[in-house]
Amino acid sequence: MPIPTIEDVANAAGVSKSTVSRVLNGEYTYIRDNTRIKVQKAIADLGFRPNSVARSLTSKRTQTIGVLVSDVSNPFYSDVVHGVEDIAIDQSYNVFLGNINYDQQRGMALIRSLIDRRVDGILIMSSTTSDEWLDELDRNNIPVVVLDWDIPITKGTISAISVDFEIGIHQAVEHLLSLGHHKFAHVSGPQRLQTSRDRMNAFLGSLAKHGIPAEEVTVIESNFRIDGGREAGIQIMEMANRPTAVFAGNDLLAHGILSAAHMQGLSVPGDLSVIGLDDIWLAAETDPPLTTVALPRYEIGALAVRTMLELLNRPKAEESEPIRSTVKTNLIIRKSTAPPKM
Amino acid sequence: MPIPTIEDVANAAGVSKSTVSRVLNGEYTYIRDNTRIKVQKAIADLGFRPNSVARSLTSKRTQTIGVLVSDVSNPFYSDVVHGVEDIAIDQSYNVFLGNINYDQQRGMALIRSLIDRRVDGILIMSSTTSDEWLDELDRNNIPVVVLDWDIPITKGTISAISVDFEIGIHQAVEHLLSLGHHKFAHVSGPQRLQTSRDRMNAFLGSLAKHGIPAEEVTVIESNFRIDGGREAGIQIMEMANRPTAVFAGNDLLAHGILSAAHMQGLSVPGDLSVIGLDDIWLAAETDPPLTTVALPRYEIGALAVRTMLELLNRPKAEESEPIRSTVKTNLIIRKSTAPPKM
DNA sequence: GTGAAAGCGCTAACAT
């Protein structure tokens, strides 16, 4: 037997399609209990489920949002996507996933195909954005939320989620200070990345507020990878008057530093305190488990969807006023930090 | 100005909608070059793009596939999803992503909503499947490809991708043997998981083929995590007549063993050779970098889509004959294996 | 080769 349509339900219940449609959509102008029940029974009997495609064609809404990420294989983005999907489903939206794969053209193609599919909105959770993308989206009147990474937002109507690194890094500094440290190092990611500079500046800025000038802090530029952390760690440990605490730009660097310390026969946190940033799963598994500034990846995705839903649900009047919000970072204290040896 | 429709194009080109539709779809019954060009010009002038929703309503195809995974945050699945998305886009399909979150009910809800959206097919890339899901899919005539994990497939018409662990593990055994090892250990994941048993059996089976009976192999059951590997590693290194080579059920366990060796002052691969399984990114970053049996996660996703497309494109005649295929594992030799000390 | 007309399954005025 063919899949039942709204018409079949109407016939079975002895009412019109409109009436069925109304009970389907929980219409305000209320239906007599009696007929509502008839209709519901017919729906149940036939196992009727409305065809979303047809529904979208008339209603102009697809209950669908597109999520563009640089690359789902990157654990950062996969956590973001997880947050997106959870909240979306919860609000009965479905999500189209697109990997930009760090390719501007592919991003454009993806955006076009999502527009053709009439997604209600698009989330661009990527390390880079392109003005062309935003133009295309704007031209088609698609609401968009971007991850405010190192993105120069030139358009006025773009909503964004941004990350407050300062708050968590500030906690890290206070933690270290309260432990009694006063000689610090920072191992940063590539300085050409805005996020590397943000993390470094937050660290140096916070120390400065506590009377420790940037010049007194050893800064080593590295590559955000374990091997880079290992090298930087060795450098630090070979210093004449070496720092007692080091803040790494991410957890991989921190892990590399831990590994370097093992190699050099230094103990963490006994001889050296180490703090990372991200709170990737590995952070809890290292030896010792890493004290780190957690970056709320899942939350970023969740908030992005919530922002989108707000955008989608608000009255025309307030349209075009972008929503901007911020997620906080916070320090997670594990075992890689302790008071310095005297 | 409103978004142009096929009718606008028809008017602009002075032809009928049917004709426009034909050039849009590259119809066989060919159009006069002249009119085709007129139409194409009108399309370009208006910047017309066909509305996929409308198109799907009539054509009964959405050019969309749904991918259900246990959890995208799990690096295994995010790689699979990456493979899925790449191939899908390449074939101009879009993909709906759904996280089952290890929740049978949620899976059912997802499947229902994907059916309502008339996806052309569904990929279930999850550690578990439910007969109810498959029933629902079957009832709605939706083609499905499952990841043949530890899934008891009771239905006859399900296509599946499976993983050949034996081939890669066999290579690992031969590698170890050729290096001169003859005393082995295996650290396995939880034995209640089919995949743990598969990996162990492949290892023991391969050794047996080479004349080394299972009884001579030390097997420790653990938990697929770094800490589990650390504990198991310590156990192994404290053994009186300790093995010279250990095969770990996954890379995390192997990493833990490496870490245990460091702690015990043993050198890898000097004192102990270690082989992992998975080839997660961490495997290349450990110290030493890990020799491991690579599990082709991306390939699994890619193959799943290809299988689906084959299912979707074949003539009705051959319908209901499931396609089953296999991806191979293979050994990647890095620095954690070497000849045993005499 | 091309056009006219019907219809996909639903929603949304507009009546009643």
Place this chain on the structure above:
DNA sequence: ATGTTAGCGCTTTCAC
């Protein structure tokens, strides 16, 4: 409170 009538933007016979 419920039914009637138009579409939504395409594809697809069936004519010519």
